[in-house]
Amino acid sequence: MSDAGADWPGEPVNVSDSEFNEFIGKYPYVIIDCWAPWCGPCRILGPVIDELAGDYKGKIVFGKLNTDENQATAMTHGIMSIPTLLFFKNGELVDKTMGAMPKTALEPKIQSHL
Amino acid sequence: MEYDLVIIGGASAGFSAGIYAARAGLNAIILDEGMGGGQAATSPWIENYPGYEGIGGMDLMMKMKEHAEKNLPVEVGVHVESVNQSDGVFTINAGSRTFQSKSVIFATGAKYKKIGVPGEEKLTGRGVSYCATCDGAFFRGKNVAVIGGGNNGLTEALHLKHVGADVTLIHRRDVLRAEQVLQDQLVKEDIKMLLNQDTQEILGDDMVTGIRMLNKTTGEVEDHEFQGVFISVGEIPNTELAVSLGAELQDSGYIKVDTKLRTNVKMVYAAGDVTGGLRQVITAAAEGAIAAMSAYDDVKRPYWV
Structure with a gap:
């Protein structure tokens, strides 16, 4: 079981509209950080996501979706505010958070879906 | 160390x-x-x-x-x-x-401060936003309100206008607090204004559909349709x-x-x-x-x- 995720990325993967569906179905637990370059709170959350991707390597795969460049996916998921985190288990949306938050606040949420 | x-x-x-x-x-x-x-x-x-x-x-x-x-x-x-x-x-x-x-x-x-009216919390991220630079792009071509008559409110209103939203500025007093230069830009950009208005509720179930306001000039409570509400009240x-x-x-x-x-x-x-x-x-x-x-x-x- 623990070996299953050995090859999974330990840092966030940039995902585009065209890759999105394949990406969220590729791993059992995927968290997508929806962000844009000019969003201040997104830049607060960014380093937290980088860290979590390392901490949870092999258990969770993190993706980053630039909503400026990938408006179709943002629209499909009704995103009207960033940063938004989308939580997918086996390709199904199971949870969502909005706004920047410290790692200590985010971790319980992440672990509740492990 | x-x-x-x-x-x-x-x-x-x-x-x-x-x-x-x-x-x-x-x-x-x-x-x-x-x-x-x-x-x-x-x-x-x-x-x-x-x-x-x-x-x-x-x-x-x-x-x-x-x-x-x-x-x-x-x-x-x-x-x-x-x-x-x-x-x-x-x-x-x-x-x-x-x-x-x-x-x-x-x-x-x-x-940022919240207004503290019904609907605000529930609709945050569903049309209610506190950051026009973050979320403005999602409201291109949409009808949005900016609540707040200070420098930040006017700057946000101008930004939203520039990204292509249809913008109305709402303020609770009958004069804006923002500096004159920004007020002049607001007029030049043809941004609508609703002054002397108390925001009473942000309307909508899953998405923002409007704002219920008390027009303090007439004493009437009116509902105005909006798809987005940007809050900048301090x-x-x-x-x-x-x-x-x-x-x-x-x-x-x-x-x-x-x-x-x-x-x-x-x-x-x-x-x-x-x-x-x-x-x-x-x-x-x-x-x-x-x-x-x-x-x-x-x-x-x-x-x-």
């Missing part, structure tokens, strides 16, 4: 404090919970910082950050959880890391850490400081939005410099010995 000075908050006050402290010879460090830049980094456009006729908030703040980094360490992504003092040494706890210091500057800024200073050390607050809730930016707690200073006043990038930067020099004086040549 013990620092001479730890600066909590990396935005205009903190960066300026860091530059002055480091150049004076203090062993100082800046800690910021985000990427640095604070609230100003979310401002679409700043036109009153001398030297720049107009510059994006993020741009200006990243220039300041780079400038600070040439002078002292700037640690980002460091969320300070508590600050304690014992035997003249401050211990700053930030999760797995701790920092010790002889003095502390709180340049912790402020966070801010709340981040004073918790300073208060935990015993720093006194003004009646307005901002940290009480003297003209040297000293708080009532020895070796503890505050600068920028957290002290109230004009709350501009330029005043925050000025206060950072003053606070740093006060810290320098007190660390290097304390007046009480």
